[in-house]
Amino acid sequence: MNSIPDLRVILIDDNEIDLLLHEKLIGFQQISRTVISFVNANKALEFLSSNITLPKIPPTMILLDIQMPEMDGFEFLQAFDSYPHKIKSQCHIVMVSSSLDYGDITRTNANPMVIKLLRKPLLLKDLKETVEGIFKDFL
Amino acid sequence: MKENRIRILYIDDEIHNLNAFKASFRRSYEIYTATSAQEGKLLLKEISVQIIIADQKMPVSTGVEFFNEIKDTLPDPMRILLTGYTDVEDIIDAINKGHIYSYIKKPWDEHELHKTINNAYEIYRTRKQLREKIEELEKTNDELNRFIYSTSHDLRSPLMSVLGIINLSRLDNSVTDPNGYVNMVETCVLKLDDFIQKIIEYYRNSRLEVEYEKIDFNTLLNDCITAFKPQNTQIRFQTQVEQAVDFRGDTFRISVILNNLISNAVKYQKPEETNPMVNLAVKVEPHKATICIRDNGIGILSEHLNNIFKMFFRSKNNNKPGSGIGLYIVKEALSKIGGTINVESKYGEGTQFEITIPNRNEFDT
Numbered sequence: 001m002n003s004i005p006d007l008r009v010i011l012i013d014d015n016e017i018d019l020l021l022h023e024k025l026i027g028f029q030q031i032s033r034t035v036i037s038f039v040n041a042n043k044a045l046e047f048l049s050s051n052i053t054l055p056k057i058p059p060t061m062i063l064l065d066i067q068m069p070e071m072d073g074f075e076f077l078q079a080f081d082s083y084p085h086k087i088k089s090q091c092h093i094v095m096v097s098s099s100l101d102y103g104d105i106t107r108t109n110a111n112p113m114v115i116k117l118l119r120k121p122l123l124l125k126d127l128k129e130t131v132e133g134i135f136k137d138f139l
Numbered sequence: 140m141k142e143n144r145i146r147i148l149y150i151d152d153e154i155h156n157l158n159a160f161k162a163s164f165r166r167s168y169e170i171y172t173a174t175s176a177q178e179g180k181l182l183l184k185e186i187s188v189q190i191i192i193a194d195q196k197m198p199v200s201t202g203v204e205f206f207n208e209i210k211d212t213l214p215d216p217m218r219i220l221l222t223g224y225t226d227v228e229d230i231i232d233a234i235n236k237g238h239i240y241s242y243i244k245k246p247w248d249e250h251e252l253h254k255t256i257n258n259a260y261e262i263y264r265t266r267k268q269l270r271e272k273i274e275e276l277e278k279t280n281d282e283l284n285r286f287i288y289s290t291s292h293d294l295r296s297p298l299m300s301v302l303g304i305i306n307l308s309r310l311d312n313s314v315t316d317p318n319g320y321v322n323m324v325e326t327c328v329l330k331l332d333d334f335i336q337k338i339i340e341y342y343r344n345s346r347l348e349v350e351y352e353k354i355d356f357n358t359l360l361n362d363c364i365t366a367f368k369p370q371n372t373q374i375r376f377q378t379q380v381e382q383a384v385d386f387r388g389d390t391f392r393i394s395v396i397l398n399n400l401i402s403n404a405v406k407y408q409k410p411e412e413t414n415p416m417v418n419l420a421v422k423v424e425p426h427k428a429t430i431c432i433r434d435n436g437i438g439i440l441s442e443h444l445n446n447i448f449k450m451f452f453r454s455k456n457n458n459k460p461g462s463g464i465g466l467y468i469v470k471e472a473l474s475k476i477g478g479t480i481n482v483e484s485k486y487g488e489g490t491q492f493e494i495t496i497p498n499r500n501e502f503d504t
Contacts, residue, residue: 098299100291121303
């Protein structure tokens, strides 16, 4: 797959095995060399807000889990929505969940900040298609 | 009996009316009296009554005004207005606004007043029962939703990780697996996931109509055995199906029942048992099917037998705690399709469940 220059991927998931799996898949597909993992959505928010000092925010794909303790995916989205345009416009959020809950699914689909909901286990094919869909202008 | 008597507060500025009321009704009701709206309000702070009767014409506050004031803080008691003269406008207004249940003309007719009080109480009681039922239903619905949510997440999430690991191991070819064990793991995980999804489905559809279709018990039992055999390959499954007549029933609920009972029979085997077995017998008759699931596992303590069908009950004396939900689902599913269940168990020797399910074949319908 053609790599997108300086694309970085941020993974947010409380399940460390899933983080590892997703990291490996991204590496396998050579989607990005920069993968930053967070087991806690709060920490990810902190990291993103520290990015404000960067002269240029790199294109970013965020794979966000739904159910997490402390701060869940929806709470993350709500908090992130108040972030400066400079950061938000560079971040493309994809939800990744094993949830079959009707409420979770409809809430995800209704959220304008979410590009797509991918089911766990994350499949290479889905991941590839999603990245290509988001960054088609770069390729 | 006295505690169950209807409690009435009667407010009237004419003391002889209060006394007359007490004289006529004190044998039938528990009566509290007040000579003014103010006094009545104080009394209501201490005592909860089911019915409030107030005279319309009183100094300071009229009956209608009094009811108006208390209707927000005390919406439950039934309000009856007593009026000596025909101030029709006020009464019509009060009734139309829903402040009062009824009005009685003074001097009252004892029989009529009795009837009005009893009718008012009947409404009070019905409303209260309705409120209690609604609360109960809300609680049950809430439990149900939480259960569905935790099933769809807590149980599925680790399973999906396993599938993810299997997928990855295939991508990077890091696992040498000449005997295809990884495939077997995947098959089992998928089956289990399928079952989890079915449970969710079952709850989601618990309010939908039961659907009857033709069931072949040989196929159904074989499906179950195939699903559970990998969990303990030592177990010898014996099946005996007598199905001379067609059977119609709700496939989904019946497989939920069988899955749960067979799963328990497989799970709760004695570790030291050299000949673990699960015996499944089905006998179909024109009007019912009897299914017997017998194992020689660890058995259930007799003092726990009454509780095993309760939600989230877990028998303590085993080192394999379950979810506490399986047999509850079995019972719920059976009650949906009009079936019954009996359990016999000897601790240390084994357990036998016998279920009967009505046969909804053509003769029935």
